[in-house]
Amino acid sequence: xxxxxxxxxxxxxxxxxxxxxxxxxxxxxxxxxxxxxxxxxxxxxxxxxxxxxxxxxxxxxxxxxxxxxxxxxxxxxxxxxxxxxxxxxxxxxxxxxxxxxxxxxxxxxxxxxxxxxxxxxxxxxxxxxxxxxxxxxxxxxxxxxxxxxxxxxxxxxxxxxxxxxxxxxxxxxxxxxxxxxxxxxxxxxxxxxxxxxxxxxxxxxxxxxxxxxxxxxxxxxxxxxxxxxxxxxxxxxxxxxxxxxxxxxxxxxxxxxxxxxxxxxxxxxxxxxxxxxxxxxxxxxxxxxxxxxxxxxxxxxxxxxxxxxxxxxxxxxxxxxxxxxxxxxxxxxxxxxxxxxxxxxxxxxxxxxxxxxxxxxxxxxxxxxxxxxxxxxxxxxxxxxxxxxxxxxxxxxxxxxxxxxxxxxxxxxxxxxxxxxxxxxxxxxxxxxxxxxxxxxxxxxxxxxxxxxxxxxxxxxxxxxxxxxxxxxxxxxxxxxxxxxxxxxxxxxxxxxxxxxxxxxxxxxxxxxxxxxxxxxxxxxxxxxxxxx
Amino acid sequence: xxxxxxxxxxxxxxxxxxxxxxxxxxxxxxxxxxxxxxxxxxxxxxxxxxxxxxxxxxxxxxxxxxxxxxxxxxxxxxxxxxxxxxxxxxxxxxxxxxxxxxxxxxxxxxxxxxxxxxxxxxxxxxxxxxxxxxxxxxxxxxxxxxxxxxxxxxxxxxxxxxxxxxxxxxxxxxxxxxxxxxxxxxxxxxxxxxxxxxxxxxxxxxxxxxxxxxxxxxxxxxxxxxxxxxxxxxxxxxxxxxxxxxxxxxxxxxxxxxxxxxxxxxxxxxxxxxxxxxxxxxxxxxxxxxxxxxxxxxxxxxxxxxxxxxxxxx
Numbered sequence: 001x002x003x004x005x006x007x008x009x010x011x012x013x014x015x016x017x018x019x020x021x022x023x024x025x026x027x028x029x030x031x032x033x034x035x036x037x038x039x040x041x042x043x044x045x046x047x048x049x050x051x052x053x054x055x056x057x058x059x060x061x062x063x064x065x066x067x068x069x070x071x072x073x074x075x076x077x078x079x080x081x082x083x084x085x086x087x088x089x090x091x092x093x094x095x096x097x098x099x100x101x102x103x104x105x106x107x108x109x110x111x112x113x114x115x116x117x118x119x120x121x122x123x124x125x126x127x128x129x130x131x132x133x134x135x136x137x138x139x140x141x142x143x144x145x146x147x148x149x150x151x152x153x154x155x156x157x158x159x160x161x162x163x164x165x166x167x168x169x170x171x172x173x174x175x176x177x178x179x180x181x182x183x184x185x186x187x188x189x190x191x192x193x194x195x196x197x198x199x200x201x202x203x204x205x206x207x208x209x210x211x212x213x214x215x216x217x218x219x220x221x222x223x224x225x226x227x228x229x230x231x232x233x234x235x236x237x238x239x240x241x242x243x244x245x246x247x248x249x250x251x252x253x254x255x256x257x258x259x260x261x262x263x264x265x266x267x268x269x270x271x272x273x274x275x276x277x278x279x280x281x282x283x284x285x286x287x288x289x290x291x292x293x294x295x296x297x298x299x300x301x302x303x304x305x306x307x308x309x310x311x312x313x314x315x316x317x318x319x320x321x322x323x324x325x326x327x328x329x330x331x332x333x334x335x336x337x338x339x340x341x342x343x344x345x346x347x348x349x350x351x352x353x354x355x356x357x358x359x360x361x362x363x364x365x366x367x368x369x370x371x372x373x374x375x376x377x378x379x380x381x382x383x384x385x386x387x388x389x390x391x392x393x394x395x396x397x398x399x400x401x402x403x404x405x406x407x408x409x410x411x412x413x414x415x416x417x418x419x420x421x422x423x424x425x426x427x428x429x430x431x432x433x434x435x436x437x438x439x440x441x442x443x444x445x446x447x448x449x450x451x452x453x454x455x456x457x458x459x460x461x462x463x464x465x466x467x468x469x470x471x472x473x474x475x476x477x478x479x480x481x482x483x484x485x486x487x488x489x490x491x492x493x494x495x496x497x498x499x500x501x502x503x504x505x506x507x508x509x510x511x512x513x514x515x516x517x518x519x520x521x522x523x524x525x526x527x528x529x530x531x532x533x
Numbered sequence: 534x535x536x537x538x539x540x541x542x543x544x545x546x547x548x549x550x551x552x553x554x555x556x557x558x559x560x561x562x563x564x565x566x567x568x569x570x571x572x573x574x575x576x577x578x579x580x581x582x583x584x585x586x587x588x589x590x591x592x593x594x595x596x597x598x599x600x601x602x603x604x605x606x607x608x609x610x611x612x613x614x615x616x617x618x619x620x621x622x623x624x625x626x627x628x629x630x631x632x633x634x635x636x637x638x639x640x641x642x643x644x645x646x647x648x649x650x651x652x653x654x655x656x657x658x659x660x661x662x663x664x665x666x667x668x669x670x671x672x673x674x675x676x677x678x679x680x681x682x683x684x685x686x687x688x689x690x691x692x693x694x695x696x697x698x699x700x701x702x703x704x705x706x707x708x709x710x711x712x713x714x715x716x717x718x719x720x721x722x723x724x725x726x727x728x729x730x731x732x733x734x735x736x737x738x739x740x741x742x743x744x745x746x747x748x749x750x751x752x753x754x755x756x757x758x759x760x761x762x763x764x765x766x767x768x769x770x771x772x773x774x775x776x777x778x779x780x781x782x783x784x785x786x787x788x789x790x791x792x793x794x795x796x797x798x799x800x801x802x803x804x805x806x807x808x809x810x811x812x813x814x815x816x817x818x819x820x821x822x823x824x825x826x827x828x829x830x831x832x833x834x835x836x837x838x839x840x841x842x843x844x845x846x847x
Binding site: 062064065067070072073145146147150200203204218219220221222244245246247248250251254255257258260408409410411413414415417426427428429431441448449 | 568576584618
């Protein structure tokens with residue numbers, strides 16, 4: 001049988017081969033040329049550099065909704081804070097509230113009536129922000145199913161006696177009111193437009209009075225904002241804000257290194273030192289309201305014993321967790337309240353690592369020889385996985401055998417809730433600057449979250465939670481919250497591990513980026529600059 | 534029913550039990566998995582009371598069979614329900630993400646064909662030569678490499694080091710899509726091309742041994758004509774079927790590549806919606822992906838019949 005390969009070729013065959021080869025080369029050239037020619041939205045790649053009037057920020061998590069009443073995912077919340085305004089907003093270090101739509105406000109002597117006087121603001125379509133819009137937005141959020149209405153249960157009515165005045169009347173004194181109204185859920189939306197279009201349609205192309213106006217939303221991919229032409233504040237130093245959605249950690253870091261993004265959210269903790277060492281980059285570790293803790297479900301008998309819980313605290317090496325899980329970029333935890341937030345009790349110190357003392361305390365408990373338990377962790381949570389390993393190792397030294405159970409996120413939550421759990425990795429971040437929210441969730445067994453699913457309660461602490469909520473004197477409130485923190489510290493219904501910061505990385509061509517302890521960065525966008533690079 | 538229309542009609546009718554089977558399987562399997570969509574919506578601020586409100590709003594407090602019945606009633610009218618996560622219709626969400634996945638699959642398929650056909654032909658003609666040896670080892674390596682690792686390597690080299698392509702994303706406009714999706718499509722294509730190359734090589738070698746090839750040459754037909762009109766034309770039929778079957782698998786395999794390259798396609802949507810227990814979107818996406826697989830298989834069969842007159846529609 002003759003092999004076709006061995007048969008002599010003829011001139012027409014050779015020229016046809018040459019043509020085919022040229023066509024293939026041409027295709028590849030066209031593909032590459034198309035790429036070089038189309039810079040698209042990317043910056044820093046072959047053929048173009050970043051424009052100084054554009055800021056590109058890569059988020060780790062997708063934006064699910066731009067409806068402020070439905071917000072709960074941080075990355076979506078930060079978007080709505082760019083688009084909308086509230087009556088007030090938290091200041092840059094998260095310790096107080098400052099005016100936003102409300103230029104000023106008065107509080108009646110009995111603390112039951114708050115009167116807000118609106119400044120001159122317009123939505124991005126040019127229509128004025130009126131008191132009716134404020135009233136509508138607050139009431140809509142209060143009554144939103146599964147929303148944040150529980151924060152304003154003390155609100156009896158919201159009225160708009162004239163276009164520039166909003167009056168909030170309470171059924172009982174409510175100290176956190178200003179902090180609650182500064183929350184993202186109470187952002188102001190244009191009543192007439194929302195009713196005309198329907199909420200579902202409106203929130204695909206929302207309009208607000210914030211600094212930024214959404215111009216394009218490619219779901220799951222990116223959002224583009226332009227400066228609101230009717231923005232009342234100082235004009236920002238760049239005109240376009242692009243948010244890219246890049247869930248893969250490695251891809252996000254590569255995007256920054258390739259200068260396709262100017263800022264990236266949440267770079268992996270174990271890469272912070274490497275990124276800091278890069279001469280073209282800078283890293284940020286912003287103080288946050290995040291508290292990492294271990295839930296101890298008291299339906300599991302050993303955790304009902306206060307001596308056991310105390311022993312666990314001394315047995316765990318928090319310093320090792322900070323080093324292993326966060327490369328040293330975290331602070332050991334003491335109070336259940338976020339680090340240095342309003343009324344944080346600075347006299348409480350992290351439990352020292354003392355396995356001998358832990359063993360001694362355990363010997364005085366109902367379980368002197370230890371016991372077997374499990375710890376639920378979330379898969380692919382690098383810091384959490386490292387933390388679990390430290391805990392297992394530390395508790396083994398005092399005779400407690402911990403089985404680590406790893407689950408996907410929602411499955412882990414399902415296993416941790418419901419009162420059938422043992423140990424579980426959890427965390428908390430504040431939505432408001434006031435301690436009422438975290439205290440209600442973490443200390444009041446009837447506050448809705450069963451004291452962070454520990455099912456613990458202390459009558460004195462519970463009484464103080466309710467008293468502090470209605471106490472308008474800041475000094476008295478401080479004393480109450482300090483006392484609550486001491487009770488929780490002493491009884492340790494859960495194990496406070498650490499306070500971890502918000503991590504960001506950026507090119508060194510970005511100046512002035514800042515995230516507040518609540519996580520939002522919209523304030524810094526007012527003055528941020530982006531150099532050409 | 535006979536002929537091509539009968540064939541098409543029968544295949545479309547076969548879709549009905551396939552769709553029903555998929556909806557039952559996905560619906561009940563998903564609900565068996567622990568995890569509450571209200572948890573995803575509420576995050577750490579989950580309270581049983583707030584969760585109950587959400588369950589009621591979404592109809593999740595109804596018995597499972599009632600929920601399934603409602604879903605099927607809506608499906609008959611083309612309504613896939615509303616996403617619990619995005620607060621928009623599942624159908625519009627899927628419609629937004631579908632183009633990116635189809636573009637990626639088509640691009641990967643085209644690249645795979647462009648790579649595998651010339652290489653398959655050359656390795657068959659130069660059997661045992663250096664090119665053949667190198668290709669056989671190379672295809673083993675590309676086939677063994679996990680896509681998520683290989684994708685990152687391509688990004689590191691072509692995007693970061695050489696700055697030829699972007700790190701991630703989909704871009705805007707046709708040429709921008711071509712540029713953005715080149716690396717992800719190549720990631721898929723290289724593994725795909727391995728199978729096609731080896732199949733074509735084997736098929737070519739088998740065809741080259743046939744008597745009609747010798748007969749054609751003896752009769753004076755040129756080498757290139759014998760090669761392209763007789764050998765390749767016959768050999769390529771085998772890879773059409775392989776191409777179609779593997780393309781259908783690729784549709785499900787885009788999940789990893791879409792995640793690594795942050796492409797807003799159906800694969801990424803499916804992963805996100807399973808993670809957040811967004812039941813309507815999971816059901817809708819699985820249905821659409823199933824349709825795509827069936828459609829690709831159908832096209833494969835039609836092309837197969839067109840290329841090979843020995844195969845009929847019966």
